[in-house]
Amino acid sequence: MKHPDDDGIRVDYAAEIYAAMMGDTEEVGNTAEVGAAAAVTSSATSAPATSSFTSSSASVSMPAGSPSTNLQTTSASQCEPSAAAALLSAATHAGPSAHSDTPLARELSEITRRRHALAAEVLPVPDKTRVLTVANQKGGVGKTTTTVNLAAALARGGARVLVIDLDPQGNASTALGIDHRAETVSVYEVIINDELIATVIQKSPDFDSLFCVPATIHLAGAEIELVSMVAREQRLRTALEKFLAESEQPFHYVFIDCPPSLGLLTINAFVAAQEVLIPIQCEYYALEGLSQLLTNIKLIERHLNPVLAVSTILLTMFDSRTNLANQVAQEVRDHFPDQVLTTLIPRSVRISEAPSYGQTVISYDANSPGSLSYLEAAAEIAKRGAPQ
Numbered sequence: 508m509k510h511p512d513d514d515g516i517r518v519d520y521a522a523e524i525y526a527a528m529m530g531d532t533e534e535v536g537n538t539a540e541v542g543a544a545a546a547v548t549s550s551a552t553s554a555p556a557t558s559s560f561t562s563s564s565a566s567v568s569m570p571a572g573s574p575s576t577n578l579q580t581t582s583a584s585q586c587e588p589s590a591a592a593a594l595l596s597a598a599t600h601a602g603p604s605a606h607s608d609t610p611l612a613r614e615l616s617e618i619t620r621r622r623h624a625l626a627a628e629v630l631p632v633p634d635k636t637r638v639l640t641v642a643n644q645k646g647g648v649g650k651t652t653t654t655v656n657l658a659a660a661l662a663r664g665g666a667r668v669l670v671i672d673l674d675p676q677g678n679a680s681t682a683l684g685i686d687h688r689a690e691t692v693s694v695y696e697v698i699i700n701d702e703l704i705a706t707v708i709q710k711s712p713d714f715d716s717l718f719c720v721p722a723t724i725h726l727a728g729a730e731i732e733l734v735s736m737v738a739r740e741q742r743l744r745t746a747l748e749k750f751l752a753e754s755e756q757p758f759h760y761v762f763i764d765c766p767p768s769l770g771l772l773t774i775n776a777f778v779a780a781q782e783v784l785i786p787i788q789c790e791y792y793a794l795e796g797l798s799q800l801l802t803n804i805k806l807i808e809r810h811l812n813p814v815l816a817v818s819t820i821l822l823t824m825f826d827s828r829t830n831l832a833n834q835v836a837q838e839v840r841d842h843f844p845d846q847v848l849t850t851l852i853p854r855s856v857r858i859s860e861a862p863s864y865g866q867t868v869i870s871y872d873a874n875s876p877g878s879l880s881y882l883e884a885a886a887e888i889a890k891r892g893a894p895q
């Protein structure tokens with residue numbers, strides 16, 4: 508969009524900034540929207556010499572008409588309407604050369620670019636079901652968060668996705684809005700009592716093509732019960748293969764969310780899958796257990812599941828402001844250049860908030876930076892498994 512050479516800013520450009528801050532995905536071009544922006548701009552001309560606003564995460568004061576005003580906030584998507592109007596007022600007086608160099612303007616521009624790129628992208632689907640186990644014996648690295656958000660992102664792109672919650676805490680079931688009270692028939696009955704997955708599966712309320720096999724607290728005792736059972740490592744694979752063979756509509760992806768341990772439940776997940784997805788938190792402790800995890804995967808590949816391979820490593824909770832996060836990310840990329848996704852998952856309040864509403868961040872706030880990152884990661888995974 509072209510701008511005039513004078514010190515002002517065109518009304519339609521001001522309207523575009525306002526729309527981007529409010530998360531509007533449509534172009535601002537009609538008379539009503541431009542008129543609204545013009546009204547905001549007009550009211551700003553009679554404002555006092557200093558305009559200030561307070562958002563949920565930052566308080567900013569700016570001299571009206573100052574080209575060097577530097578606007579800073581933690582996230583453009585969290586701006587309140589009044590904050591957006593105040594910022595629009597400052598941008599209107601500051602001119603193109605000023606607003607284009609502010610951190611917030613650069614963030615807005617980048618978020619808008621990513622949204623447009625994702626909107627134009629059509630995700631390929633695999634020619635056969637991909638079964639991915641999401642595992643890392645270290646807790647708190649984002650296994651469940653990664654499982655549900657990648658599944659939701661792929662379902663949003665048109666794929667049929669099944670999530671198997673193999674963690675007794677049942678957090679994946681919670682995030683997908685699935686009932687997993689103690690009396691619910693769950694994956695425990697599938698593994699211990701040979702219940703059919705078809706009788707246990709539930710559909711997520713947010714996406715028509717996203718399904719879940721829930722976990723209940725009874726799964727906590729499954730480790731002990733499995734010890735004396737025949738073919739204890741194969742029980743989930745047997746049930747899953749039967750379900751996929753008899754399913755009327757094919758599933759494109761199956762994600763298995765593992766507990767933070769290397770017990771029999773996790774071994775069942777490894778034996779049932781073809782691929783392992785490892786989320787790694789961008790901190791030093793996350794690297795310490797990685798070698799042990801890879802050793803165990805090699806043992807299972809050698810003795811129980813010869814097709815198992817680590818196909819994907821996703822860096823999570825990335826904070827670009829710290830040297831440590833950048834160093835960990837680079838070290839992981841150096842050791843696993845083919846497995847590490849280009850996309851980094853940032854620390855995000857929206858990602859943490861979503862499960863409390865029984866949602867993934869994809870359905871909770873699709874325009875947030877965290878949601879965009881998971882959508883981009885899902886696109887990378889889809890392209891890697893696309894038919895050649």
